[in-house]
Amino acid sequence: MKRYFQVVWAVLWKDLRIELRTKDVFTSMAVFAALALLIFNFAFELRIPDKSMVVPGVLWVTIAFAGVLGLGRAFISEKDRGSLAGLLLAPVDRSAIYFGKMLASLIFILVVEAFILPLIVVFFNVPLITAPLLLILLLGTIGFAAVGTIFSALAVNTRAREVLLPVLLFPVLLPLLIAGIRTTIGLLEGQSLAEHANWLQLIVFFDILFLVVAFLTFDYVVEE
Amino acid sequence: MSQPLIRIAGLRKAFGRHRVLRGIDIDIEAGSSVILLGPNGAGKTTMLRILATLSKATSGDVQIAGVSVNDNAEGIRRYLGMVSHSPLLYGDLSAEENLTFYARLYGVSENDGRRDDLLQRVGLHHRRKDLVRTYSRGMVQRLAIARALLHNPPILLLDEPDTGLDPQAAEMMTDLLREIGGSERTIVMTTHHLERGLELADRVLILSGGRLVFDERISGLSYGDLRPLYDQYVGTGTP
Numbered sequence: 001m002k003r004y005f006q007v008v009w010a011v012l013w014k015d016l017r018i019e020l021r022t023k024d025v026f027t028s029m030a031v032f033a034a035l036a037l038l039i040f041n042f043a044f045e046l047r048i049p050d051k052s053m054v055v056p057g058v059l060w061v062t063i064a065f066a067g068v069l070g071l072g073r074a075f076i077s078e079k080d081r082g083s084l085a086g087l088l089l090a091p092v093d094r095s096a097i098y099f100g101k102m103l104a105s106l107i108f109i110l111v112v113e114a115f116i117l118p119l120i121v122v123f124f125n126v127p128l129i130t131a132p133l134l135l136i137l138l139l140g141t142i143g144f145a146a147v148g149t150i151f152s153a154l155a156v157n158t159r160a161r162e163v164l165l166p167v168l169l170f171p172v173l174l175p176l177l178i179a180g181i182r183t184t185i186g187l188l189e190g191q192s193l194a195e196h197a198n199w200l201q202l203i204v205f206f207d208i209l210f211l212v213v214a215f216l217t218f219d220y221v222v223e224e
Numbered sequence: 225m226s227q228p229l230i231r232i233a234g235l236r237k238a239f240g241r242h243r244v245l246r247g248i249d250i251d252i253e254a255g256s257s258v259i260l261l262g263p264n265g266a267g268k269t270t271m272l273r274i275l276a277t278l279s280k281a282t283s284g285d286v287q288i289a290g291v292s293v294n295d296n297a298e299g300i301r302r303y304l305g306m307v308s309h310s311p312l313l314y315g316d317l318s319a320e321e322n323l324t325f326y327a328r329l330y331g332v333s334e335n336d337g338r339r340d341d342l343l344q345r346v347g348l349h350h351r352r353k354d355l356v357r358t359y360s361r362g363m364v365q366r367l368a369i370a371r372a373l374l375h376n377p378p379i380l381l382l383d384e385p386d387t388g389l390d391p392q393a394a395e396m397m398t399d400l401l402r403e404i405g406g407s408e409r410t411i412v413m414t415t416h417h418l419e420r421g422l423e424l425a426d427r428v429l430i431l432s433g434g435r436l437v438f439d440e441r442i443s444g445l446s447y448g449d450l451r452p453l454y455d456q457y458v459g460t461g462t463p
Contacts (some may be wrong), residue, residue: 003331006328006331007328007329009328010325010328010329011329013325013328014314014317014325017317017321018314018316018317021316021317022316081314081315082308082310082311082312083310083312083313083314085276085278085306085308085310085312086312086313086326086371087329088277088278089276089277089278089301089304089306089312090301090329090330091298091299091300091301091302091330091331091375092298092329093298223279223280
């Protein structure tokens with residue numbers, strides 16, 4: 001078991017090290033998210049009387065679209081530089097590679113969220129940075145990274161991989177996005193997290209389901 | 225008779241309707257050096273990828289040290305080191321960081337000096353802190369050999385490792401492979417460079433159309449002898 005976690009850590013360490021050096025993933029995700037927020041801000045200013053009404057949708061859609069950019073790089077960059085085989089040759093249960101990649105993607109998306117939350121507060125003037133909302137964002141992002149990483153591995157051996165990832169991912173993400181948006185609406189309206197226990201349970205169930213599915217299937221997903 | 229280190233039996237592989245390997249049977253003894261020749265599309269790389277557990281056979285079996293890749297691929301990977309034309313390295317990490325990463329993947333201690341020793345052997349110790357993307361192609365391939373040897377595998381799989389190297393770098397790599405091969409390590413190598421392959425190998429296999437068409441021990445076989453044989457079995461194309 002210790003070896004398993006060593007490999008998870010090795011993959012995570014490697015991805016973080018490369019990202020700290022190149023900033024490729026963060027830059028593309030952050031710039032995309034900032035531009036999306038700017039466009040949403042101007043678009044809704046023209047027609048919506050109270051911009052705070054659209055904040056939950058703007059928040060989750062921006063995270064989803066920006067996140068796909070990062071998730072797409074999780075395995076495609078390994079394939080492009082020809083290093084995927086090096087990972088798969090490791091004498092360890094291959095799901096350890098999945099969890100290393102998933103944790104790296106999770107951290108990248110959380111960093112981008114930390115960057116865009118203050119921007120949303122400024123653009124939309126909504127008190128978004130509260131403990132319950134941060135918890136929902138964290139849980140939702142775990143599910144997003146879990147399913148996105150396995151689909152990124154699935155898409156990597158296909159010809160239209162850049163297109164295939166969002167096409168596969170968004171229909172599966174729909175329950176998570178709906179639950180996230182519903183809970184965020186309630187929290188912004190001053191309701192407590194307990195009043196949205198069903199949505200919260202759905203998010204937690206989604207997270208566990210896809211982490212287990214990925215653990216069981218990753219070896220088959222990356223197999224030729 | 226002792227059990228061969230590598231046993232390939234009735235190996236077939238198809239991608240959809242395209243059959244790449246059509247029933248290969250080979251036994252490879254421990255300590256031997258085998259070169260696998262054949263034109264493009266003969267199935268050399270596919271066979272090596274199946275040996276490396278990177279691809280699954282459609283039917284047939286590969287056993288390494290008596291263990292089938294279908295039963296324990298994870299355990300078998302510990303026996304294998306692989307060098308291909310793609311170096312399996314990260315350009316944005318230094319040589320030292322690349323080897324540290326692979327040491328962790330293979331459960332090799334980072335403090336036993338093996339990493340530094342290998343960097344010395346491949347002549348890259350003085351450049352160990354530099355990012356790999358600043359290396360020449362020849363240096364990258366030497367580092368790829370160090371990476372493949374990090375866990376001291378008894379089997380080294382080489383898939384056209386000399387692709388893209390200038391003659392001097394290719395010669396240097398051949399010398400390095402000869403040095404690290406020794407009598408203990410088993411080497412299976414695909415190449416398009418027949419003469420260079422002969423320098424390293426003690427047995428020649430030729431694949432053509434997914435079938436094994438030639439299998440001989442070298443024992444004095446020169447390039448002049450092998451070239452007409454190669455042309456006879458696969459035609460006058462490459463190599």
